[in-house]
Amino acid sequence: MERKVSMAKKKKKPIVAVVGRPNVGKSTLFNVLAGERISIVKDTPGITRDRIYADITWLDKSLTLIDTGGIEPDSKDIILSQMREQAEIAIMTADVILFLVDVKQGLVDADAKVADMLRRSQKPVLLVVNKVDSFDKYMADVYEFYNLGIGDPIPISAANRLGIGDMLDKVLEYIPEDAFTEEEDERPKIAIVGKPNVGKSSIINKLVGENRVIVSDIAGTTRDAVDTEVTYNGKEYVLIDTAGVRRKNKIKEELEHFMIVRTVGAVERADVVVLVIDATEGVTDQDTKIAGIAHERGKGIIIAVNKWDAIEKDDKTTNKFTAEIRDMLAFMPYAEIMFISAKTGQRLPKLYETIDLVMENHALRVATGVLNEIMMEAVAMQQPPTDKGKRLKLFYITQVSVKPPTFVIFVNDKELMHFSYTRYIENRIRDAFGFRGTPLHFIIRERKEDS
Secondary structure, three states, X not given: OEEEEEOOOOOOOOEEEEEEOOOOOHHHHHHHHHOOOOOOOOOOOOOOOOOOEEEEEEOOEEEEEEEOOOOOOOOHHHHHHHHHHHHHHXXXXXXXXXXXXXXXXXXXXXXXXXXXXXXXXXXXEEEEEEOOOOHHHHHHHHHHHHHHOOOOOEEOEOOOOEOHHHHHHHHHHOXXXXXXXXXXXOXXXXXXXXXXXXXXXXXXXXXXXXXXXXXXXXXXXXXXXXEEEEEEOOEEEEXXXXXXXXXXXOOHHHHHHHHHHHHHXXXXXXXXXXXXXXXXXXXXXXXXXXXXXXXXXXXXXXXXXXXXXXXXXXXOHHHHHHHHHHHHOOOOOOOEEEEOEOXXXXXXXXXXXXXXXXXXXXXXXXXXXXXXXXXXXXXXHOOOOEEOOEEOOEEEEEEEEOOOOEEEEEEOOHHHOOHHHHHHHHHHHHHHHOOOOOOOEEEEEEOOOOO
């Protein structure tokens, strides 16, 4: 096995992180930009979790917006330390940082200290002054923020949606054009994700064939995880490691938040996501959150149950564990499940085979004629639902894209196409073509019967 290390920086969706003290309006800005109440979970069955990121579009450019975490207003010392934590997350993951301050509270010590840290990061920082409900009335107070020394303050009112467009224009100025383009790199990109201490780094070290150097944390700076290029059986893969550098004295919530933020960035760039679960713990809430991120973003999924060597087994153990995973992650019944051990190397070579299989399914196209035959047969076997005497009619199905495979079904009435019937059609397509390891997306469109 050969091995090279590179920093593959191009992303399809650049990341914009929001940093700021309590009550400066981060949540309001976040919800306005995302165009929805972020706290409301999408009605994907089986997923419940806090939304700390959202995909937004401005001038046909897609961005991922990340909220770097809430701050508990207990005391000034705690606020400052938590703001530093926020700033570290933003510096490590973001392409552009929005530093939000409050014109009505004015300039405070914590703002100045965080500004110093952000200025040293070499990342683009936009100083956004919120709650400027009237530009005429508050501009003199906005100018006070020039004292932070991180450029021109941008006045906005998130609540009244003033100045938001100007702020987003500035964000786009700081992002190079090629950051929005698809990577030309055709090699499979594999994100190894999971909560801390499940063995992500050990798996990568085993796959790479040697222990990689763990880079120490230099005071005041943080760095992106290095992408590792591996050649196996003559084929190149890029492994995206989300392990990062562990820090001491971090409370559990901060660690979890940090992990989720890092995961979003890694999953965004990946073709296939390998979710590593600790066999000695089983599926946890954190695992479910991470799985939900990969599922929502339509990535190929492999669930790798690590530390399988540490489990006492009988002939029913594998089936029992598989059933538990399927139950906890019921929203992704398509996921491939593997039982591995990074410590002994058990089944790790098979991981490459499974990645290849999932990649193939993720990019699989099915001819329109064949799809329509499957759909008509499915309709004949199970009649579509009716409502108030009106029956759902399915006219036509076609595949419009891959990664993930996405299908459009034309029907007479979208309201009649219940989730359960869409799932039924999906299952018939899977019966015919497998699509193991990849989600399928369905778009339902209405069409007049005579058109």
